[in-house]
Amino acid sequence: MKNKKKAWIFTASCPSVLGTVDLVTRYMAETKNYIEEIHSFDDHSAERFFIRIEFQPQDDNFNAESFSEGFSSRATEFDMQWQLTTAMHRPRVAILVSKYDHCLNDLLYRHRTGQLNIDIAVIISNHPDLEPLAKWHDIPYYHLPITKDTKPQQEAEIIKLVEEYNTELVILARYMQVLSPKLCDHLDGWAINIHHSLLPGFKGARPYHQAWEKGVKMVGATAHYVNNDLDEGPIIAQGIQHVDHAYYPEDLIAKGQDIERMTLFNAVRFHIEKRVFLSGSRTVILGN
Amino acid sequence: MKNKKKAWIFTASCPSVLGTVDLVTRYMAETKNYIEEIHSFDDHSAERFFIRIEFQPQDDNFNAESFSEGFSSRATEFDMQWQLTTAMHRPRVAILVSKYDHCLNDLLYRHRTGQLNIDIAVIISNHPDLEPLAKWHDIPYYHLPITKDTKPQQEAEIIKLVEEYNTELVILARYMQVLSPKLCDHLDGWAINIHHSLLPGFKGARPYHQAWEKGVKMVGATAHYVNNDLDEGPIIAQGIQHVDHAYYPEDLIAKGQDIERMTLFNAVRFHIEKRVFLSGSRTVILGN
Amino acid sequence: MKNKKKAWIFTASCPSVLGTVDLVTRYMAETKNYIEEIHSFDDHSAERFFIRIEFQPQDDNFNAESFSEGFSSRATEFDMQWQLTTAMHRPRVAILVSKYDHCLNDLLYRHRTGQLNIDIAVIISNHPDLEPLAKWHDIPYYHLPITKDTKPQQEAEIIKLVEEYNTELVILARYMQVLSPKLCDHLDGWAINIHHSLLPGFKGARPYHQAWEKGVKMVGATAHYVNNDLDEGPIIAQGIQHVDHAYYPEDLIAKGQDIERMTLFNAVRFHIEKRVFLSGSRTVILGN
Amino acid sequence: MKNKKKAWIFTASCPSVLGTVDLVTRYMAETKNYIEEIHSFDDHSAERFFIRIEFQPQDDNFNAESFSEGFSSRATEFDMQWQLTTAMHRPRVAILVSKYDHCLNDLLYRHRTGQLNIDIAVIISNHPDLEPLAKWHDIPYYHLPITKDTKPQQEAEIIKLVEEYNTELVILARYMQVLSPKLCDHLDGWAINIHHSLLPGFKGARPYHQAWEKGVKMVGATAHYVNNDLDEGPIIAQGIQHVDHAYYPEDLIAKGQDIERMTLFNAVRFHIEKRVFLSGSRTVILGN
Structure with a gap:
């Protein structure tokens, strides 16, 4: 073997x-x-x-x-x-979250059980809610609240933490804030975001509501590198699910969580296994 | 049984x-x-x-x-x-095509083998290419060429044929023409179109090229009712396939054909089995 | 709504x-x-x-x-x-596990976040390993070690616990013991097991190793009701994944975990939403 | 490009x-x-x-x-x-069929439209039914009826035809006869068969009936090389579909056809693109 x-x-x-x-x-x-x-x-x-x-x-x-x-x-x-x-290298990772914990929980589980060869160095959130989860996994958790006025300072603190903890990958695990161009530039190429639609469809806010309005029969999720063009970074992985007329927006949100975390997991795995290459605005993924 | x-x-x-x-x-x-x-x-x-x-x-x-x-x-x-x-009712159907024959071929096969309980009454095309295929299946084929100038007359002929042949369903099986508002109005609610993208993503022309530009990891197809808003009619069925960086636009086109014909077939089947209901701009599909 | x-x-x-x-x-x-x-x-x-x-x-x-x-x-x-x-009824549930925790972790997560409307009353295991996980979720955990000789007593204790905690559903979340006919009879119809193959293929022990031997290109999981015929209970849900030649048995095991927990979750959800009916040895599942 | x-x-x-x-x-x-x-x-x-x-x-x-x-x-x-x-090499192919034509029709379509870079040299059947289909595609069709007594002679004729037409690949596109060990030996390694189950599940006759008896929620198809162990040849490709309680055996048969032809097509494509290698009784498939 x-x-x-x-x-x-x-x-x-x-x-x-x-x-x-x-x-x-x-x-x-x-x-x-x-x-x-x-x-x-x-x-x-x-x-x-x-x-x-x-x-x-x-x-x-x-x-x-x-x-x-x-x-x-x-x-x-x-x-x-x-x-x-x-192949034994365990990259140090920072995870940014808000209140939804399905992606975080999944990453923590795979980290804990060795499925994902990363070292989660720090978790940063604009809400205090997920601290107990971080605590149980013995991972430092920083609550950095954000308002329109404090956004520059909050983002500066994020950058500082990411550096202090020597992380080489940042995962936006449903971090529900639009990053400033400055932070995007800082993270360009080494941060992975999960968006809850099949980009470029349903960019921006509330994609599941947009999907419901259109009566689509499938909804999905997209994991992509962060760059300075909102929801337009190079796509690493996409996932999909069948839905029908009986899914109201809240049902789409609930069902979408399984796709989001699987898709984010796949993208992180490809990245840390050094499978992802950039070719212009597209990715080449070798041997997955 | x-x-x-x-x-x-x-x-x-x-x-x-x-x-x-x-x-x-x-x-x-x-x-x-x-x-x-x-x-x-x-x-x-x-x-x-x-x-x-x-x-x-x-x-x-x-x-x-x-x-x-x-x-x-x-x-x-x-x-x-x-x-x-x-349940024994076999609706009379008109099929509109251009040069691509994968959807037509699939419908003819399922019609011939009894998988699809329809009576293909007439095939209409703006090109002569697919006449032999129609002939072999003993179905009348009308070649109605179209230019910018003759579009009104050509569409009038389509309407006439569809009526003469007493059809109650029109299938646009990759008919590569933008229908006029008049023809859309005429077909509203009883014509099914197949579009080669997961609408509302990549509307309009050359969707596979658009998808390639964006570096998506999945492409799909959408079958929808024709209405007077281009590529915006109520969605009946969607299909999907995984792709990767090695798919150039022409590869996406080739691979997409299997999804297109499966998706169109599903939509037609739902329609003729009386499973599709309209609720505003969305469809409700019961018991598929 | x-x-x-x-x-x-x-x-x-x-x-x-x-x-x-x-x-x-x-x-x-x-x-x-x-x-x-x-x-x-x-x-x-x-x-x-x-x-x-x-x-x-x-x-x-x-x-x-x-x-x-x-x-x-x-x-x-x-x-x-x-x-x-x-619809508000939250059935009291007992979960049996051994050492693998991917199914347990998934059930606990969905229980904690309200995705699964159950009340996990007790967790029983033949190993002590998963106690911390149970503790963090504030759920009683019983370690009931088992040997060939103590099997009757151990199973009697399981029955006793399941009764004491007034559970109305027992979930075998990768409980790696062959149940005695007596326990099977006791659980008949109200216990759900997850088996890591597409039953009836690869029954019995080490199904992923069996699958690897055969060089299959897909492996799956089956959730079924326990009855007194090993791995032959009525099938509730099945899940699948593509694999290729590069998957050794240990890779199949790792990858299979996502399918196992999704399939088990689906089966439990169908069961508690009262969607599952028995028709002989087959299930009828309405409106999922 | x-x-x-x-x-x-x-x-x-x-x-x-x-x-x-x-x-x-x-x-x-x-x-x-x-x-x-x-x-x-x-x-x-x-x-x-x-x-x-x-x-x-x-x-x-x-x-x-x-x-x-x-x-x-x-x-x-x-x-x-x-x-x-x-890469331009077009292997000469012999196709064996009985009465079901969904696989044959699919291969002929892909052959005709250039999706499959093969040269269908001859079609051989134990029934006369599919001759018109072969005729329309201008391909020689041989009707070689078979009885228990004439089996050796019939198989000898198959071998003769396959040789006369200089074919280098034989496709059993739902040829509903159990091949003799002698014919199996002759075809070992250069003949592809499609079996309508996820082998090794439901080997032998009437696999959809077997699947229905078991109440499975998924049925599939397997394309494999012919060898002298019935339904045990090295697996090249597998396909799958979800089904539910409402599928009677005849419904499984109908729905299975789409999976069968897709799976057979994939296997043939892998083979002619020289992607398939044998490693013992398993296949290695590179770069598909």
Whole structure:
């Protein structure tokens, strides 16, 4: 069986030219790293190449630094951006919530049982309600109330906390506030939001009410990276459910919770497993 | 086993007041009609009641006219709109197509093998391409080319044909023309269109291209009644499929065809089985 | 909007004869009870009729006893078995678990947030591991270890606890013990088990390992009533997931957990909403 | 956009040892072949490596023979079994049917519209019913009736036809006969069958009837390679649908048809796109 403890993940992207795969795989062979799994994609519209490799070093004293050093010059030639991560890496995560706890509860459960290889470093909320849940999981909880006037200060505090706790991923687990452009910029590319509609349909507030008005037969959820264009960040994962005429908006809200948390979980998992690449405003997701 | 040959379908709607169900079911008992299946729904937002009953007359000489006569006065009291249809009724249908034949082919197959209890009376197209397919199924095919200038005349011919062939349902099976308001009005409530997106997302032209631009992870299709608001008619059925970054627009188009024809088939089936009711701009679909 | 506080649920079944629906709906009208929703089914193979009605009494002093008294004699004529339950009824539930907590955690979450209208009275386990989880939710937890020799005594204690706590539903939320015929008999019809395969496929132990051996591309879960035929009780709900060659048995186990808890939740919800009827060894599920 | 006309597909498998990927990708680079897409899998239980590559030769005069010649000796060192196929290759296919035509009709439609890159060389049936359908598509149709006594001769004729028409894939599109061990042996590995259940559940005859007896809430279909163990060949694809108590066996049969043809289509597509590898009795399917 797989030995995840020893596995490493190598990801890279660069312009599409001959020899990109060989550049990487030859180096893997030369450094005696056994490739467990390899996936690549060429985006013809962007003329860009993406690759993800899971490998097992055969040398017990595998040294990431010397691996990186040796590869750097080769990568430069191909203008390749790349990353090396041990599969055991547990990213430190900050979770932002409001009052709905279905996404938070799901993340905490998967974190607690080892399904999600993250370290939830801090939970931040504009409401005090979910503190007991955080407490039971022994995770610091900060209640940062927000008003129109205090928004800049509150957001500054969020940024400060996220930094103090050394987090490398921020999850907006139904945080019911529109982020300022400044905070969006700060979080660009390393924060995941869950929106309760199949974006770009039903952007903005109260998407389930919008969906009900239209009489749709399916509603869904979208997990996406935060950027400075509200509800327009690159889509990572989407989920869906069938509904019918008997679902009033409150029923859609209730039923939607299962989709939201599954979709958010999937997106977080893809992200921490280094499966997600950006190609313009779209994502490439390898080997999920 | 069920004896569909003898079954009748009774459908009705009226304002929500005490006694609506009793009004109907008591009459069924009095007239010795055995209820096979009963479904009702109360739309609280519209304060309107909907009911659908499948029944087997116990009297071999069941007479629809005397049933109707006897029920009329009772219905009037409740301001009830109602319909009685034999389950054996095969509605005469007109199909409008352009060049894509996946929906047409699917409808013809289900019609030919008895899966869809309709009588395809006529096929009308603005292109000649699909005539051989119609021919093989022994169905009259009319090629009515259309230009900007001849649109009024062409649509007038469509209306004429639809009438001449005594059709009671028109199916737009990927008919790639924007209907004029006049034709929309004419078809309001008895024509079903298939749109290749999860409406109201990606309305208008080239929805798969729009979806690709946005990098969505799911695309779908919507079958809806035609009304005079483009792509905004009441939704009857929706279907969905997962896609990923490797789908270019032409791949979405190819893969979408299976969803489109399944969704259109479902909507047509609901319609001819008298399961679809309108409640404002939304549909109520009973017992599917 | 619906007022669930005042709603009642009426369910019944009897042999298929003329007048069954009328018997019920006429009484509803006479006693001034407004029918919100009505669903019926006739099982032609068993020649048996099933009906479920949600209604709102128009009389603020609706009295269940006099309703029942008035209906009893009518029901007897049709050999009808029937039940009347207020929609507000929260059944007292006992949950049996072992070490896996994904189903338990899900039930506790939905119970805590009001998604599942039950009162979890007691949690019983053959292991001590999940006590902290029970504690945090303020629910009594009994650790009843079991060995081959102590099985009769342990099961006797389970029966005693289930009775002491006045529970009317027992949920086996991944309780990893084969119940004795005696306990099965005791629980027949009012206990729901979750099995981690699409029964009747992969009965017995280690179904995910069995599935992996066969190289299946889908695995699922089945929630069923306990009866005295192991893994053969009437099926209430089933769930499914796509898998591929990259799933080793331990991956199937991990991924299966989401399906198991969703499927168990659905079955419990159907049961407490009085939607499930038995027709021989099959279930009829109305209006879900 | 992709230029499929020029693309080639390279597939290989061998024991899991260091350097397998490099062996292939280095050769691709040396021979100036641009890798469009690469997928690999290591089966830890079998200690076997699988790889699939789509590539575009940069040399307009790409020569498959010299490519193969150059690679052979390298492959031998790793005990690698490999194949090179142009993406434009249209395998010649024989289809076996009985009376049900939903799978045949679907394959013919996809063949006719270019969705399935195959050349349907011959259709063989033990009944005359589907000849008109074959005729309309200009495909030779052979009616080979079968009785218990003539089975050996009939099967011999099948083998003869399959050979005469130079087919490299045989599709059993609901061919309702149990093949003899001799014919199974002959077709082992290059014939795909569609079975109307989620194998290994409901093996053998009348699976929908079996499913109805058990009261399952889902039924499905399985496409698998034919081998000499009835309904036990390696599974390629599976499909599923939700059903409920209202589905009698004949309803399951009708509804199942859509799943059967979709599942068969998927399996055939995987096969002709060279995505399917055998690892013991299981399949590995790369990059679908």
